[in-house]
Amino acid sequence: MKIEMYKVICIIGKSGVGKDTLAKELMNSSNKFHFIKSYTTREVRKNDPEDIKTHTFVSEKFRNETKEEILVEYINEQKGYCSWVDKTLFDKDKINLFVIDIDAFIKLNKRKDMDIRVVYLQLSEIERERRYKNRNKEIKVPKDKHLSLEYLMVKQPEINNKIHIINTNQKTPSQIKDDVLKELSSFINI
Numbered sequence: 137m138k139i140e141m142y143k144v145i146c147i148i149g150k151s152g153v154g155k156d157t158l159a160k161e162l163m164n165s166s167n168k169f170h171f172i173k174s175y176t177t178r179e180v181r182k183n184d185p186e187d188i189k190t191h192t193f194v195s196e197k198f199r200n201e202t203k204e205e206i207l208v209e210y211i212n213e214q215k216g217y218c219s220w221v222d223k224t225l226f227d228k229d230k231i232n233l234f235v236i237d238i239d240a241f242i243k244l245n246k247r248k249d250m251d252i253r254v255v256y257l258q259l260s261e262i263e264r265e266r267r268y269k270n271r272n273k274e275i276k277v278p279k280d281k282h283l284s285l286e287y288l289m290v291k292q293p294e295i296n297n298k299i300h301i302i303n304t305n306q307k308t309p310s311q312i313k314d315d316v317l318k319e320l321s322s323f324i325n326i
Contacts, residue, residue: 141251144232145320146241148285149257152268154304154312155235156190158257161313162233168324170230175199178217190235191219207247208240231324238288245295253323254299255316256285263305 145162147155163169175194181187202222209220226232236244245252259267289296300319304312317324 139249140228141249142226142228142232143230143323144226144234144244144250144252145316145323146244146252146254147233147235147257148238148241148254149259150264152264153257153259154267154309155257156186157309158255158312158316159190159233159235160186161309162316165313165317168231170227170232172221172225172232172234174219174221174225176217176219178212178215178219208236208243210237210240238285242288242292245292252298253320254295255320256299256301257304257312258301259304 147158149155159171163171171190173190173192175198176191177194177196177199178191180191180193199218199220205222205224206220207222209218211218221234234244241252241254244250285299285301289299300316302312302315302319307315
């Protein structure tokens, strides 16, 4: 029996590097893409007008009712919320754009019904800090608590050919989108 495959581009990087901006650029460039809008129980970020476009805000009750269908889940115990996706959020006829962290990618990559590529966005720490402060109005940029790209590449070397590192320093969102489309042209079939 043939497994139905979902094509997925996981967009990964530290907070403030432009992951959601890249996803938006790709969505606007072609109808081949579908944006995975994850569920979350956290509050809407007041200083981030795009937040409602990237998450579906639901209650803890909804999460508990759909718990059996969760594919990937992120729990932030310190802030008291969780975010997750289930299979109903994916489109089998399009290339799914999924903004996630490395931990979630590792879990998702174990699935046999997902053909995944990773776009890892790199940005200088000075520019990342500037963007983060501009978006969140916070003085201190939090330390990145997620697994590093290097950790992933060492622990799972078999996926190194699926990882595409894009340097975003001094590039416009449109230039970054073009870099991604060029890098993944055979996967996207353009």
